[in-house]
Amino acid sequence: MMENITCWLAKDPDPHTREELQHLIDAKALAELEERFSQRLEFGTAGLRGKVGCGPNRMNRLVIQETATGLGHYLIEQVNNAASRGVVIGYDGRNDSKQYAHDTASVLTALGIKVYLTHAVAATPIVAFGVKHFNAAAAVVVTASHNPPEYNGFKVYWENGAQIIPPHDAGIAEAIDNAATKAIPLMSLDVAQKQALLVWLKEDYYQTYRQAINENPLLNNHNQPEDVSIAYTAMHGVGAVMAETLLNDAGFSKVYSVKEQREPDGNFPTVNFPNPEEEGAMDKVIALAKQHNADIACANDPDADRFAVAVRTSDGDYQMLTGDQVGSLFGHYLLSKAESNQQLVGNTIVSSSLLSKIATAHGAQYYQTLTGFKWLTNVAMQKQSDEQPFLFAYEEALGYTVGNKVWDKDGLSALVAFAQLTAELKSHGQTIWDQLEALYRQHGMYLNAQRSIALDPKAAPIGDKLRQAPPTMIAGKPIEITEDLKSLTKRFANGDTESIDLPSSDVLIYHLAGGARVIVRPSGTEPKIKCYYEVIEAFAQSDSFEQVLEKASESMGMLISEHQHSLL
Incomplete structure (x- = not known):
């Protein structure tokens, strides 16, 4: 291992991570060194994501350069005219993101691949938009989305504009492993620009995305937007300028932005965890909404690809929608x-x-x-x-x-769409809650929940156990259909089977009598499983929303309790 560490130390271009690694060596922190050097940070369908630090099992400049080299070689092999079509690169507001994006551009241009590089931070959807706009071979966004501050990531989009799926994830991973054994090609950005291999994406590019969103026919429902008030937070991310601009373009003049969370800040000083789903993350935007009696309190996550909303209730409080x-x-x-x-x-x-x-x-x-x-x-x-x-x-x-x-x-276009939905309902004297209740009354109240269960690490894999002895009941309800996405087989209670048209995955789905559903997804890396639950409660005409919600919540509580007990 020490030979690998010494080699890494010699190659690492970053004085900060070199210093960190030297400190670990001097301190003889063998367990820490083993954890960082026993494997590479795994490249998968979400690209790379991990904690920033020294070593191949962390996010750092050398890992980024090796990853970009592998990606570049793979694109040249797999995509027609990849070099001339180019790669779009953008980055979020995390502390290392700009450096990682510039390193990626230096590597790709050294391989002869044209690069379109954002001149400043950019929301993930703005970068993803560029693939189809430029007919590029791929895109890279340096972002860790809503992960804690110590994380960063490297997300890859294919030539079709979507995130990569198999087999490209495995192909790129193999190319990265190969690149890690060789010298890294690098070209300075100044030289790349002079050789017409680097195009800076300046403000006119951001405005092209803005124009495309404004021209989307699905976002042209301008129904009294001036009557709707909106509180918004970018959660220390990169969404604020474009979010506010798009809302203004759509006629929403009463938009109030959380000032202390508006500018990008990779330290995320006012939130424990920059994820709108986490408890407390929406506190400031809800407080601002109360101050202005806003109809909705909205958030984007730090790279603005997700959208969250809390809606004012009849008592003047705000409740998050799932x-x-x-x-x-x-x-x-x-x-x-x-x-x-x-x-x-x-x-x-x-x-x-x-x-x-x-x-x-x-x-x-x-x-x-x-x-x-x-x-x-x-x-x-x-x-x-x-x-x-x-x-x-x-x-x-x-x-x-x-x-x-x-x-x-795209959390930005979702924000506009939800604001327009709110405005249309308000123009008819209705609220989001009225519309949600109308859907539930028409189709039944659908309640969903998710739980993770820690298992005995010495026990046999839970998926194997469930397949060897398939349950026939959950929470007192017969299982009518079992979908096994590993074998891609749907089994009915009467013994009939059908094939499932999905990629194979270690997932079991149980459909229960009465419409409830349980999904079990064993973790591939930890002794735990993720369970997803759904219950459906019918609405009688005389039932109130609160009555049906209470019934559905009771059913959900019983389903979760009895199912989890059966697994332990």
Whole structure:
């Protein structure tokens, strides 16, 4: 191991991580050194993401340069005219992101690949937009999204504008391993620019994204926007300028931004965890909303690809909507605006099945994918046609894409769409809560929850256990259908089987009598499982929203309790 460490120390271009590594060597911190050098940070379908620090199992300049080298070689092999078509590169506001983006550009241009590099920080959807805009071979965004401050990441988009999926993740990973054994090619950005290999994306490029969003026909519902007031936070990320601009373009003049969270700050000083889903993360924007009696309190995560919203309640307080609630509202709203039937909408296997019912009610086509936005957009591109155009997709983790201007989740266009939905309802004397209740009354109240369960590390894998002795009941309800995404088989209680048209994945889905659903997804790296639960409670005409919510919550509590007990 010490030979690898010495070699790394000699190659590392960053004095800060060299100093960190030398300190670990001097302190004989063998366990720490082993953890950092026993393996490389794994490159997968989300690219790279990890803590910043020295060594191949951390995010640092040398890891970035090796990753960019592997990516460059793979693109030249796999994509027609990759060098001349180029790669779009952008970065978020984290402390190391600009340096990592510039290192990536230095490597790719040294390989003869043209680079379009943002001149300043950019929201992830603004960079992803550039792939199709320039007909580029790929894009790279240096971002760790909503992870804690000590993290950074390297996200890759393919030539179709969507995040990479197999086999490209494995192909790039192999090319990175190969690149790590050789000298790293580097070209200064000044030289690259002189050789016409580097194009700086300046303000006119950002305005091109703005224009594309404003021209999206799905975002042109200008229904008394001046009557809606909006509190907004960028959560110390890069979304504020474009978010405020797009809202202003759409006629929303009452927009109040959380001042202390408006500018990019990689230290995220006012939030413990810069993720709108985390408790306390929305406190400042909700406080600002109360101050102005705003209709909605909205947030983007730090790279602005996710969107979160809390809505004013009848008592003047604010309540967060879940990703599934926002997705269902969007599904109904956008399908109501669609020019024709047969529009294509989709979500992931762990998201609410309410969207499928909404799609059916509108005569639209619904599709479902594995977890991850990369699947939602790649599958949408395969399924769409002139007769069946893509409209909308979402995942429960606050990711939404409206139309096909960006083939990834886009928290900026989602913000505009939700503001316009709010304005339309308000112009009719209605609220978001009224619309949500109307959907529940039509289709039933869909309640979703997720839990992680720690398991005995010495025990056999839970997936193996469940497959060897398949349960027939959960929480006293018979299992009517079991979907095993590992064997891609759907088994009915009567013994019939069907094949499943999805990539293989270690996931089990149980459909219970009465409509409830349980999904079990064993962790591949830790002794724990993730469980996703859905219950459906019917609405009688005389039932109040509160009554049905209470019933659904009781059913959910019982389902979670009894299912988790059965696994331990």
